[in-house]
Amino acid sequence: MMVFGPVPSRRLGRSLGINNIPAKHCSYSCIYCQLGTTNKTYIKRKSFYSPEDIFADVQEIIKKSRKKGINIDFITFVPSGEPTFDINLGKSIDLLKLLGYKIAIISNSSLIWIDDVRNDIKKADWVSLKIDTVDEKIWRKINQPNKMLRFSSIISGLNNYSKNRNFVTESMIVNKVNSNENHIHELAEFIAKLNPETAYISIPVRPPANENAKKPDEKTILKIFEIFSEYVPKVELLINFEDDNFIPINDIENEILKITSVHPLKEEHLESFLEKGNTDWKIVERMIKSKILKAITYEGNNYYLRSLNSLK
Numbered sequence: 477m478m479v480f481g482p483v484p485s486r487r488l489g490r491s492l493g494i495n496n497i498p499a500k501h502c503s504y505s506c507i508y509c510q511l512g513t514t515n516k517t518y519i520k521r522k523s524f525y526s527p528e529d530i531f532a533d534v535q536e537i538i539k540k541s542r543k544k545g546i547n548i549d550f551i552t553f554v555p556s557g558e559p560t561f562d563i564n565l566g567k568s569i570d571l572l573k574l575l576g577y578k579i580a581i582i583s584n585s586s587l588i589w590i591d592d593v594r595n596d597i598k599k600a601d602w603v604s605l606k607i608d609t610v611d612e613k614i615w616r617k618i619n620q621p622n623k624m625l626r627f628s629s630i631i632s633g634l635n636n637y638s639k640n641r642n643f644v645t646e647s648m649i650v651n652k653v654n655s656n657e658n659h660i661h662e663l664a665e666f667i668a669k670l671n672p673e674t675a676y677i678s679i680p681v682r683p684p685a686n687e688n689a690k691k692p693d694e695k696t697i698l699k700i701f702e703i704f705s706e707y708v709p710k711v712e713l714l715i716n717f718e719d720d721n722f723i724p725i726n727d728i729e730n731e732i733l734k735i736t737s738v739h740p741l742k743e744e745h746l747e748s749f750l751e752k753g754n755t756d757w758k759i760v761e762r763m764i765k766s767k768i769l770k771a772i773t774y775e776g777n778n779y780y781l782r783s784l785n786s787l788k
């Protein structure tokens with residue numbers, strides 16, 4: 477078991493991570509996994525580390541962080557595999573809550589058909605559920621699930637969990653695997669019915685398990701964002717690194733990059749943003765020239781999106 481951080485998280489501020497299962501203990505072998513191929517997939521929950529040990533480790537790190545004046549926003553179950561395999565997850569959450577911090581879980585949703593899994597994760601304050609596809613054939617291709625898993629059970633588990641509950645979804649989009657426009661419509665429609673707080677769209681930004689798992693280009697990302705936005709009230713992109721070390725020339729550039737990593741900006745919105753910052757369009761031209769921002773035309777409108785080149 478490993479407690480790490482606190483580290484900056486794209487969605488959770490400063491997050492203290494808990495690796496509550498052994499490395500790569502997962503039900504999937506996603507083609508885009510940044511941890512490499514899963515040699516053996518599982519579907520049975522097990523006991524790995526005692527909740528008391530996890531609690532003691534977390535408590536220790538919190539003490540050290542406090543001494544250094546480092547703030548913690550969330551304690552997050554984000555192991556190098558699937559956190560719901562831990563049969564003691566609910567118990568660990570109950571214990572950790574005594575420390576007074578918010579608890580987050582990032583899950584691949586593959587075990588959500590199990591009643592106890594749903595009961596465990598609903599104890600957390602923030603839950604992210606992976607939904608890359610609503611098409612079984614694509615699911616087999618992109619997530620390469622354990623043979624015993626049933627896609628229909630996962631879909632009904634998601635429907636079941638979503639009732640009266642707060643959660644977010646994350647969909648990893650791989651070029652030419654699940655990026656097709658018709659499929660994106662179906663996926664967005666399904667996610668909209670689940671009614672998440674936010675639907676996050678991510679792309680492979682680190683070396684994937686399968687070298688053919690490529691990120692879509694900016695134009696496709698923009699299209700996907702726009703299609704999702706037709707169905708889901710709050711959509712955000714996750715296309716930058718957590719540990720992004722790009723140093724912008726000034727604050728306004730930094731702000732533009734931060735916004736366009738999450739939302740493509742329409743030209744008129746970018747213009748008024750610049751106006752408010754008492755600056756002009758030259759800054760955008762410079763950013764485009766240095767290939768950190770990209771201009772894209774979609775359905776007659778000009779948009780600006782953080783360039784994927786700036787992530788290399």
Ligand code: SF4
Nearest residue numbers: 502504505506509584
């Ligand atoms: S679910 Fe997560 S850990 Fe498991 S293979 Fe997919 S990306 Fe990797």
